[in-house]
Amino acid sequence: MRDAYHEELDSLTGKLVEMTRLVRSAISRATTALLDADLPLAESVISRDEEVNALFAEIETSIFDLMARQQPVAVDLRMVITALRMGTDLERMGDLAVHVAKVARLRHPDSAIPPEIRSTILEMGQIAETLVTKAGSCVASRDVDAAMELDEDDDAMDRLHRRLFRNILAKDWQHGVEPAIDITLIGRYYERYADHAVRVARDVVYLVTGARPS
Amino acid sequence: MRDAYHEELDSLTGKLVEMTRLVRSAISRATTALLDADLPLAESVISRDEEVNALFAEIETSIFDLMARQQPVAVDLRMVITALRMGTDLERMGDLAVHVAKVARLRHPDSAIPPEIRSTILEMGQIAETLVTKAGSCVASRDVDAAMELDEDDDAMDRLHRRLFRNILAKDWQHGVEPAIDITLIGRYYERYADHAVRVARDVVYLVTGARPS
Numbered sequence: 001m002r003d004a005y006h007e008e009l010d011s012l013t014g015k016l017v018e019m020t021r022l023v024r025s026a027i028s029r030a031t032t033a034l035l036d037a038d039l040p041l042a043e044s045v046i047s048r049d050e051e052v053n054a055l056f057a058e059i060e061t062s063i064f065d066l067m068a069r070q071q072p073v074a075v076d077l078r079m080v081i082t083a084l085r086m087g088t089d090l091e092r093m094g095d096l097a098v099h100v101a102k103v104a105r106l107r108h109p110d111s112a113i114p115p116e117i118r119s120t121i122l123e124m125g126q127i128a129e130t131l132v133t134k135a136g137s138c139v140a141s142r143d144v145d146a147a148m149e150l151d152e153d154d155d156a157m158d159r160l161h162r163r164l165f166r167n168i169l170a171k172d173w174q175h176g177v178e179p180a181i182d183i184t185l186i187g188r189y190y191e192r193y194a195d196h197a198v199r200v201a202r203d204v205v206y207l208v209t210g211a212r213p214s
Numbered sequence: 215m216r217d218a219y220h221e222e223l224d225s226l227t228g229k230l231v232e233m234t235r236l237v238r239s240a241i242s243r244a245t246t247a248l249l250d251a252d253l254p255l256a257e258s259v260i261s262r263d264e265e266v267n268a269l270f271a272e273i274e275t276s277i278f279d280l281m282a283r284q285q286p287v288a289v290d291l292r293m294v295i296t297a298l299r300m301g302t303d304l305e306r307m308g309d310l311a312v313h314v315a316k317v318a319r320l321r322h323p324d325s326a327i328p329p330e331i332r333s334t335i336l337e338m339g340q341i342a343e344t345l346v347t348k349a350g351s352c353v354a355s356r357d358v359d360a361a362m363e364l365d366e367d368d369d370a371m372d373r374l375h376r377r378l379f380r381n382i383l384a385k386d387w388q389h390g391v392e393p394a395i396d397i398t399l400i401g402r403y404y405e406r407y408a409d410h411a412v413r414v415a416r417d418v419v420y421l422v423t424g425a426r427p428s
Contacts, residue, residue: 067295071285081281084295085302169392178383180391184398 005070008062012083013139015059019090020136020200022052024129026097027193031125033104034186035118037111045101052094059087078210082203086139089196089203093132096193103182112182114175120164124190127157131197138204147201148213157194161187219284222276226297227353229273233304234350234414236266238343240311241407245339247318248400249332251325259315266308273301292424296417300353303410303417307346310407317396326396328389334378338404341371345411352418361415362427371408375401 026045033042063080066072072080103112113121131153138147164187167173168180205213240259247256277294280286286294317326327335345367352361378401381387382394419427 064291064295067291068287071287073282073285077278077281081278081298084298088299088302165395168395173391177387177391177394180394181379181382181398184395185402188399188402 005066008066008070009072009076009079012059012062012066012079015055015062016083016086016090017136017140019052019055019059019087020132020139022048022055023090023093023097024132024136026052026094027100027125027128027132027190030097030100030104031121031128033101034113035111035121037104037108039105039108042101042104042108046098046105049094049098052091056087056091059083075207075210078207082207086200086203089199093193093196096189096196099189100186103186107182112179112186114179117164117167117183120160120167121186121190124157124160124164124187127153127160128190128193128197131157131194132200135197135200135204138201142204142208144205144208147204150198150201154194154198157191161191219280222280222284223286223290223293226273226276226280226293229269229276230297230300230304231350231354233266233269233273233301234346234353236262236269237304237307237311238346238350240266240308241314241339241342241346241404244311244314244318245335245342247315248327249325249335251318251322253319253322256315256318256322260312260319263308263312266305270301270305273297289421289424292421296421300414300417303413307407307410310403310410313403314400317400321396326393326400328393331378331381331397334374334381335400335404338371338374338378338401341367341374342404342407342411345371345408346414349411349414349418352415356418356422358419358422361418364412364415368408368412371405375405 026049029041030045032038033045063084066080070076106112131150134146134150134153137143138150164183168183173180202213205211240263243255244259246252247259277298280294284290320326345364348360348364348367351357352364378397382397387394416427419425
């Protein structure tokens with residue numbers, strides 16, 4: 001049987017996994033809101049970010065309590081430190097989903113996304129969801145090999161990001177400057193979201209091995 | 215006389231202040247490189263980011279040693295935890311200066327910045343430098359009142375950021391989509407840089423008071 005101390009550490013893991021679930025849902029709804037110009041869905045992403053922030057605040061408080069009372073060492077110390085970092089990254093991912101949703105809201109009832117860009121945005125959203133879901137599994141399983149695999153999905157995100165710029169800069173781009181700005185920012189939000197998911201997975205590697213992946 | 219433990223904590227503060235100095239220099243050079251289309255200066259920002267990363271790695275190692283050996287409590291525990299967060303923010307600010315410098319490099323020998331935008335970019339660079347310098351002073355002095363003042367400078371940054379968008383979206387904008395994309399990204403980099411500086415200052419408030427500023 002595990003003692004109270006280790007149960008607290010486990011509960012920290014559970015909360016981080018829950019955060020990955022919330023921010024996956026957020027980016028999923030944000031992508032749909034963007035593609036469908038769905039205002040209520042965009043509003044739901046914006047208002048429900050509070051849940052992500054509250055969960056992170058809970059995690060921070062637990063970590064503080066744990067450190068002050070238990071003075072963890074070795075892998076347990078790495079657990080609380082990485083939990084703090086993972087929480088910071090996941091909280092930021094929630095913010096980035098909100099940024100995407102806000103563009104959808106700003107352009108409603110129009111869609112911010114011209115037809116020829118839709119499939120790229122859809123794919124970026126899908127990869128974002130894949131990355132955060134994999135990151136969540138790694139946090140739960142502490143599977144180092146699985147954590148290293150996220151880099152490949154992140155490369156796919158970078159390719160989509162470059163494709164997005166090629167689309168905006170194509171000679172036949174006829175939507176002018178404003179949609180180009182929207183899409184530049186949206187592309188950046190997805191790219192950052194993916195980057196934070198990769199950081200979460202890398203922190204799993206650090207947690208387990210004590211060494212940073214190169 | 216201070217003991218070895220407290221000297222280690224002080225040295226952590228010193229290293230964080232040094233990080234603020236390095237990333238202030240980085241954004242200053244990046245802004246000039248951008249405005250003057252100065253390739254060697256842009257290259258210097260990109261190559262010297264390694265110094266920022268190395269210093270952060272040193273800070274991370276010290277923190278780990280400290281936590282494992284000394285098991286700090288109360289304000290000392292807040293010090294090591296906030297140091298980790300401040301270091302993360304400052305490291306990111308270095309990356310953002312690199313992003314600015316890379317736009318300068320990409321457009322060289324042209325300037326990425328059309329004449330009518332120059333003064334806004336210059337001001338964004340100046341506010342970024344002011345913010346990080348103030349953040350560095352707050353880290354050194356642990357002055358909570360001074361730390362709260364950064365919000366005002368950050369508001370000024372947000373106003374400049376909005377002005378930038380108004381410029382790009384103005385009817386008489388004649389530079390087309392590519393410069394609009396560059397400027398959208400550059401504006402975002404400065405805005406994020408400022409945001410991270412504000413976070414560093416807020417962590418000073420937390421360090422001293424144990425409570426997050428609202």
